[in-house]
Amino acid sequence: MSITLVNPDGLPVVDAYRQVSVATGSRLVHVAGQVAWDADGAVVGAGDLAAQVERCYLNVGTALAGVGASFADVAKLTIHVVDWTPDKMPLVLAGIDRAAAALGATPVPPGTLLGVAALDVPEHLVEVEAVAVLD
Numbered sequence: 001m002s003i004t005l006v007n008p009d010g011l012p013v014v015d016a017y018r019q020v021s022v023a024t025g026s027r028l029v030h031v032a033g034q035v036a037w038d039a040d041g042a043v044v045g046a047g048d049l050a051a052q053v054e055r056c057y058l059n060v061g062t063a064l065a066g067v068g069a070s071f072a073d074v075a076k077l078t079i080h081v082v083d084w085t086p087d088k089m090p091l092v093l094a095g096i097d098r099a100a101a102a103l104g105a106t107p108v109p110p111g112t113l114l115g116v117a118a119l120d121v122p123e124h125l126v127e128v129e130a131v132a133v134l135d
Contacts, residue, residue, distance in 0.1 A: 004021070004022045004024070005018035005020070005021050006018055006019065006020045006021070006022065006066055006067055007019050007020075008020060008062060008063055008065070008066020008067065009066065010039050010062045010066070011034075011039060011059060011062055011063060011066070012037060012038075012039055012040060012041040014032075017032055018032070019031065019032050019034075019063050019066070020032070020063050020064075020066060020067050022067050022134075026133070027133060027134035027135065028131065028132075028133055028134075029064070029067055029069055029073070029130075029131065029132035029133070029134060030129075030130075030131055031060055031063045031064065031129055031130040031131070031132070032063075032129060033078075033080065033127040033128065033129040034056045034057075034059035034060050034063065034127065034128050034129070035052075035056060035059075035119060035120065035124040035126070035127050036051065036052035036053075036055040036056055036059075036124060036125070036126065037055070037059070037124075038055075043121075043123045043124070046123050047123075047125075049081070049088060049091040049092065049095065049125050049126060050091040050092070050094040050095040050098070051095065052095065052124070052125045052126050053079075053091070053092050053094075053095025053096060053099070053126050053128070054095040054096075054098040054099045054102070055099075056079075056095075056099075056126055056127065056128035057095070057096060057099030057100075057103070057107060057128060058099055058102060058103065059128075060074075060077075060107075060128055060129075060130050061099070061103050061105075063130075064130070064132060067134075068134065069132045069134055070105065071103060071105040071106075071107040071109075072105065073132040073133060073134055074107065074109040074130050074131070074132045075109055075110070075131050075132060075133050076109055076110050076111065076112075076130065076131040077107065077109055077110070077111035077112075077128060077129070077130050078111065078112045078113075078114065078128070078129045078130075079092070079111060079112070079113045079114070079126060079127070079128050080113075080114050080115075080116045080119065080126065080127040080128075081113060081114070081115055081116065081125065081126050082115075082116055082117070082118060082119055082124070082125050082126065083115070083117070084113070084114070084115025084116070085115075092113070092126070095126075109130075
């Protein structure tokens with residue numbers, strides 16, 4: 001199987017990995033976990049879970065668009081939330097709703113939400129990864 005690794009425009013270049021991998025044949029797309037950073041790697045929404053969720057989803061959308069996909073192609077999302085408690089769900093949903101409005105899409109594929117102790121840097125409160133399938 002041939003795999004193409006891509007760093008789409010609009011996302012920061014990370015030395016340790018590429019933002020998206022595309023496998024030819026089945027056209028299975030794996031989007032690396034996206035955190036709340038802008039294209040320059042600056043944190044967006046410090047201390048604001050809803051703002052960070054929104055930015056993560058927008059970054060997933062940017063990554064998908066970079067390989068000709070969209071949220072309509074997403075088969076699975078995984079959300080990792082730092083220090084998860086159920087009372088944070090309204091903030092997560094608010095961020096998803098704001099991202100959906102900005103994207104003009106409703107990202108509702110099957111998903112998993114996991115509580116985690118920490119992410120890559122202390123300022124990141126959430127990370128979202130996606131798997132998409134293209135024709």
